[in-house]
Amino acid sequence: xxxxxxxxxxxxxxxxxxxxxxxxxxxxxxxxxxxxxxxxxxxxxxxxxxxxxxxxxxxxxxxxxxxxxxxxxxxxxxxxxxxxxxxxxxxxxxxxxxxxxxxxxxxxxxxxxxxxxxxxxxxxxxxxxxxxxxxxxxxxxxxxxxxxxxxxxxxxxxxxxxxxxxxxxxxxxxxxxxxxxxxxxxxxxxxxxxxxxxxxxxxxxxxxxxxxxxxxxxxxxxxxxxxxxxxxxxxxxxxxxxxxxxxxxxxxxxxxxxxxxxxxxxxxxxxxxxxxxxxxxxxxxxxxxxxxxxxxxxxxxxxxxxxxxxxxxxxxxxxxxxxxxxxxxxxxxx
Numbered sequence: 232x233x234x235x236x237x238x239x240x241x242x243x244x245x246x247x248x249x250x251x252x253x254x255x256x257x258x259x260x261x262x263x264x265x266x267x268x269x270x271x272x273x274x275x276x277x278x279x280x281x282x283x284x285x286x287x288x289x290x291x292x293x294x295x296x297x298x299x300x301x302x303x304x305x306x307x308x309x310x311x312x313x314x315x316x317x318x319x320x321x322x323x324x325x326x327x328x329x330x331x332x333x334x335x336x337x338x339x340x341x342x343x344x345x346x347x348x349x350x351x352x353x354x355x356x357x358x359x360x361x362x363x364x365x366x367x368x369x370x371x372x373x374x375x376x377x378x379x380x381x382x383x384x385x386x387x388x389x390x391x392x393x394x395x396x397x398x399x400x401x402x403x404x405x406x407x408x409x410x411x412x413x414x415x416x417x418x419x420x421x422x423x424x425x426x427x428x429x430x431x432x433x434x435x436x437x438x439x440x441x442x443x444x445x446x447x448x449x450x451x452x453x454x455x456x457x458x459x460x461x462x463x464x465x466x467x468x469x470x471x472x473x474x475x476x477x478x479x480x481x482x483x484x485x486x487x488x489x490x491x492x493x494x495x496x497x498x499x500x501x502x503x504x505x506x507x508x509x510x511x512x513x514x515x516x517x518x519x520x521x522x523x524x525x526x527x528x529x530x531x532x533x534x535x536x537x538x539x540x541x542x543x544x545x546x547x548x549x550x551x552x553x554x555x556x557x558x559x560x561x562x563x564x565x
Contacts, residue, residue, distance in 0.1 A: 304366065305484040306351045307497065308373065309344035310387070310412070310436070313476035316508065319343055321466040322441070328460060329442060333453060335492025336444045338401075342494070345387065345406065345439050348416055348431040350484065365427045370501055372422045373481055376415050377503045383411040384505040386477060387436070389470045392461055394454050401443035402457045404467065408436040415479075441465075444491065476508035 312319040322343040330339060353365045377384075390405035416433045423429045442449065442457045449457070469475050479502070486496040 301355070303352055303354050304363070306353065306366075306369065306500075307482045307484060308347045308351070308431075309480050309482065310347055310408075310505075311342065311344045311478050311480050313478060313504075313508065314342075316469070316475050317466045318469045318475045321464055325441065325461055325464040328464060329457060330492060332460075333456060336442045336449065337446075337491055338440045338442050339492045340488050340495055341440075343439065344480075345408070345436055346434040347412055347436060347479070348419075348434055351429065351431050353427070353429060365423070365429065368426055369419075369423065370481065372419055373415075373479070374501060374503065376418045377479055377505060380411050380415055381503070381505050383409070383414075385409045385411070386473045386475060386506045386508070387470075389467060392441075392458070392465070392467060394458060395438070399443055399445050400449050400451075400454060402441045402449075402454055402461060403438040403443075404441065404465075404470070406437055406439060412436055446491070473506075474508050475506070476504065477506035479503050479505050 312322075326339050329336070351369070353363075353369065356362045356364055387406040387408045390407055392404050393402075395401055395403055413433060416431055420430050423431065441461055442454070480499060481501040482497040483500055484495060485498050488495045
């Protein structure tokens with residue numbers, strides 16, 4: 232019989248309440264089972280099995296995800312490389328290679344993405360007919376804002392592939408995103424807070440995680456192996472030359488995986504293309520990921536001034552030489 236987990240990184244599949252209720256009803260009648268006493272006729276040995284076995288189900292510490300969803304729903308807003316792009320496929324290939332050789336990590340619980348906001352939790356309204364009006368307002372606001380800002384949204388600028396220590400040790404692709412994504416969150420908060428008193432927290436959008444594990448932090452040797460594998464596998468040049476199409480995707484988190492390496496179950500509520508990926512020349516020169524952009528800018532200004540000062544000194548020397556030759560010619564003429 233085929234296994235439910237057909238691939239190492241399979242997606243969680245929710246099991247309906249109906250099957251769970253049926254199984255509980257079938258076992259409720261035999262929650263306590265007692266073996267016959269040693270003196271009974273059914274006993275074939277003289278061993279004492281006078282023991283009660285409690286087969287009742289363990290009590291859950293909290294509400295089930297489905298019961299919780301009746302009161303609260305959780306959403307995520309991602310900037311994702313297009314799934315049919317070479318860049319996206321190379322990251323998935325990297326994830327599979329890492330899973331088989333070095334084991335799972337928490338980056339594999341998601342599809343490749345850049346988080347725009349932290350998870351947003353919406354609570355059911357008091358009026359039954361409009362109990363999930365906030366969800367519809369969220370979708371409408373995201374769609375309308377993207378329609379206005381899409382011409383300004385640009386591909387994230389590649390700043391390197393390397394290892395970071397905070398908030399946990401991780402292998403990441405360093406990025407720099409345009410301010411249009413900040414404006415998207417500002418407009419989203421303006422609408423959602425005024426109507427529902429809900430505020431989304433903006434993420435830095437400065438990295439795309441390739442490998443990390445909060446429960447079992449990755450050591451330096453493993454991170455070095457991961458970086459070497461990433462350099463060999465991931466098509467970072469497509470990101471450098473802005474050839475990667477990007478979508479903004481709104482998800483509802485249906486079931487969060489508790490198993491490292493197994494994808495969370497998320498329902499897609501909307502997808503909007505914001506970067507077409509046809510640009511062939513980068514708008515900015517990629518900088519060293521391990522050097523802050525402010526320092527890089529300062530160095531560029533200093534180099535420009537140094538070249539300017541050097542040019543002025545050279546010009547002064549040349550003018551002095553020309554002035555000396557002119558003076559000698561004048562004296563000869565006199």
